[in-house]
Amino acid sequence: MSANIADFLHDSAQRHPDAICVIVGDSRYTWADVDRDASNVAAGLLARGLHPGDRIAMLLGNTYEFVALYFAAARAGLVSVPLNPAYTSAEVAVLLADSGARMLVVQPSTLVVGEESADALPGCELVNVADAQWRTIAQVGSTLPLVDVPTTPETLALLLFTAGTSGRPKGAMLTHGALRANIEMLLSLSDPPAVLDRDVVLMVLPMFHVYGLNTALGLAVAAGATCVLVDRFDPVDSLRLIAEHGVTTVAGAPAMYQAWCATPGLREGMSTVRMLSSGGAPLPPKVFAAFAELTGMEIYEGYGMTETAPVVATTLVSGQPKAGSVGRPLPGLEIRLVDESGGEVDEGDPGEVWVKGPSVFRGYWPEGAGGPDAEGWFRSGDVAYADEDDDLHVVDRRREVILVNGFNVYPREIELVIDDLPDVAEAAVVGVPDDATGEAVTALVVARRGTTITPTQIAEHCALRLARFKCPTVIRVVEELPHSATGKVAKGRLRDVYGDTGYGA
Numbered sequence: 308m309s310a311n312i313a314d315f316l317h318d319s320a321q322r323h324p325d326a327i328c329v330i331v332g333d334s335r336y337t338w339a340d341v342d343r344d345a346s347n348v349a350a351g352l353l354a355r356g357l358h359p360g361d362r363i364a365m366l367l368g369n370t371y372e373f374v375a376l377y378f379a380a381a382r383a384g385l386v387s388v389p390l391n392p393a394y395t396s397a398e399v400a401v402l403l404a405d406s407g408a409r410m411l412v413v414q415p416s417t418l419v420v421g422e423e424s425a426d427a428l429p430g431c432e433l434v435n436v437a438d439a440q441w442r443t444i445a446q447v448g449s450t451l452p453l454v455d456v457p458t459t460p461e462t463l464a465l466l467l468f469t470a471g472t473s474g475r476p477k478g479a480m481l482t483h484g485a486l487r488a489n490i491e492m493l494l495s496l497s498d499p500p501a502v503l504d505r506d507v508v509l510m511v512l513p514m515f516h517v518y519g520l521n522t523a524l525g526l527a528v529a530a531g532a533t534c535v536l537v538d539r540f541d542p543v544d545s546l547r548l549i550a551e552h553g554v555t556t557v558a559g560a561p562a563m564y565q566a567w568c569a570t571p572g573l574r575e576g577m578s579t580v581r582m583l584s585s586g587g588a589p590l591p592p593k594v595f596a597a598f599a600e601l602t603g604m605e606i607y608e609g610y611g612m613t614e615t616a617p618v619v620a621t622t623l624v625s626g627q628p629k630a631g632s633v634g635r636p637l638p639g640l641e642i643r644l645v646d647e648s649g650g651e652v653d654e655g656d657p658g659e660v661w662v663k664g665p666s667v668f669r670g671y672w673p674e675g676a677g678g679p680d681a682e683g684w685f686r687s688g689d690v691a692y693a694d695e696d697d698d699l700h701v702v703d704r705r706r707e708v709i710l711v712n713g714f715n716v717y718p719r720e721i722e723l724v725i726d727d728l729p730d731v732a733e734a735a736v737v738g739v740p741d742d743a744t745g746e747a748v749t750a751l752v753v754a755r756r757g758t759t760i761t762p763t764q765i766a767e768h769c770a771l772r773l774a775r776f777k778c779p780t781v782i783r784v785v786e787e788l789p790h791s792a793t794g795k796v797a798k799g800r801l802r803d804v805y806g807d808t809g810y811g812a
Contacts, residue, residue, distance in 0.1 A: 324337060489522075
């Protein structure tokens, strides 16, 4: 079996060339169309002077051009560097310089940012998919022989910059072998199957993020499922698209399910769906419960990270959705829960998640620092515990654990308590320096639309459910919290929004 991620596309095109691969707006593309376009663009990129191993940055939304370019780059042995289309020119310039990209591909909405940032990197060509430049690449490629660049499982395919919650973003190096391995592990699950060739998948997760790119797009392409591309999530419009196209599989994030719970006609809108999954951020148990009550369907939750391509564990492994749990490791992956001394924790105790297996990344760009150790273990920085069924529960990021008078306080535990209040939309708990206790627990809380809640109500609720040292000493009700691309609260940006001292409390 070839090691190239793009061979999934070719294999599906060989099986059913005339079936629909991609739906975007009013356009339909068959598997033969996408496979041909990817081959033409691959040949055109090499003819333009790019060489295997060169980086090609993509400042694109969930568009057909993204799909064609991603698989074209893989086929040509190039390294894709997907970037968030919402980034500023300053942010893009830093990532272009770090990656040493030879080309930056933009769309009309990102053209200005692309022009401003590409100027900062001599030798980086700017290509707009709406211009003749892009069409020329494909046209030239169509006159050339099919690209046959040899790749191995260790060939670099993808450079994904992490969110950079502290300090400069780091580029995680993912190989063809790692990307393929994660997809193949997911495809091995059969009760229920993650995706089937007859499925229609709602592709609304951003494809510049590893979850949308490999777990949604890559998995669907490998299975031969139809992909319905949506560039921006809207709860009402997405339900319309699900009904219109007969969507059967939804790869989502918690914020999507929360928004759908407040959308009229949810049960009817989801009537064609057989599989719902969530990842990218913890799914609040009350959202899990509310969605199940409104639709009669439960959501399969998973856990992963950019560095593991991305899925580590999911409730799909047991076939039993469980509120608050991310399930069990994928077949082929090993995990350990490790204490601060490097030993495995006692049964039921929380520990840092160490991961080992074929989908683990090669390290951070460019030297490979921070990757797996000599025995293949990657230290995730996440803290989790296993319950009596051996299902994992992610507690928090190790770097976000708050130390109060020497005691570990896990923000996620407190957030879940606050989330139980019916008038709370979401909460973020962080630690701030405190002369008396080392760190103080601070909670930022957003009220549900149309309701009000006071710090006193939150404090009283916490006092009944948490040990005193875990209770927030500063509580602030705010209008909104900053979020990442998958809807996770971006805690690294809280100080930017609310200041340093008690976040403005």
